[in-house]
Amino acid sequence: MGEAGKTKFQSDLRRYLRETDEDRDLTRLICEIADASKYIINSIRTGDLGVAGTSNLYGEEQLALDVLSDRILRKRLLHSGVVANIVSEECNEIITVSADCEGKYSVAYDPLDGSSLVDVNLAVGTIVGIYKGCDVLLPGRNLVAAMYILYGPRTTLVLSTGKGVHEFAMNSLMEYDLQRENIQLAPVGNIYAPGGQRNKYTPGVEAFVRYLEEKGAKLRYSGGFVPDINQVLLKGKGIFLYPHLQDAPNGKLRLLYELNPMAFLIEQAGGAASTGRGRILDLLPRGIDDRAPVFIGCKDDVAKAEEFIARMG
Ligand code: F6P
Ligand code: MN
Secondary structure, three states, X not given: OOOOOEOOOOOEHHHHHHHOOOOHHHHHHHHHHHHHHHHHHHHHHHOOOOEEEEXXXXXXXXXXXXXXXXXXXXXXXXXXXXXXXXXXXXXXXOEEOOOOOOOOEEEEEEEEEOHHHHHHOOOEEEEEEEEEOOOOOXXXXXXXXXXXXXXXXXEEEEEEOOOOOEEEEEOOOOOEEEEEOOOOOOOOOOEEEEOOOHHHEOHHHHHHHHHHHXXXXXXXXXXXXHHHHHHHHHHOOOEEEEOOEOOEOOOOOEHHHHHHHHHHHHHHOOOEEEOOOOEHXXXXXXXXXXXXXXXXXXXXXXXXXXXXXXXXO
């Protein structure tokens, strides 16, 4: 890792947001989410690994940890005093916290992405998108902030409020210190993280992946969206894909909770995020459970994927 993107200043998350003149209520909201993450880490480290006996809005079996993380985050948001609506990957409907939208924020989140990896002790994360006002069924380009928290060997928080992407690392007092400011992606990368079963790839996606392999890109895939995106972003080069599959034209990943926040962050770092046929952040959600294929990372790599898909599907 070169020096680019490293910060010279020592600042914690709250102070950083204050010093960069962020809106007071947005600062409060971001800090509430950061605080919630301390409790989520604790439940990951020591909590029950079993199932909850319920399913989420995608019909997937919920783990006790999914339900607990959702509850931790929701409680914080409910009591923050700055939230209008909440929508979570683990909940079947939009939760209205305040009918008065004036000056409030609405939040879409995945409380514990990759939760099925906890029992094998791999990295997982929380993903959050923040909108101004009440509406959460907006194209992602309307986000005012996006962040993720990565629970790996270290705990890091990556945030953008539309002024670049910054990484904060949790210290021994469980506070987030600024680690790297203005993280930037190179135009072309040399790592690839391919999600989905390869024998279900369409001809265009298969040809694109072969193209990456022939030019010597290294395979770096953990099966967790947050650590996989974090690797691309912090190494500054690479592409993650979870494409349309022959039996799943919309891929797997969820637009509101996963793709929009990550697309916002990657674009803020100078990268791109596409369905293979258009910009993720321009998609108008039809429902809270929309999914979309995704090619996300270095700009030229994403453009190359679009070329293959336009030609071969
Ligand atoms: O929630 C989505 C997720 O767990 C992501 O973290 C990951 O990228 C993807 O699903 C992996 O899905 P699968 O293993 O089912 O292909
Ligand atoms: Mn998820």
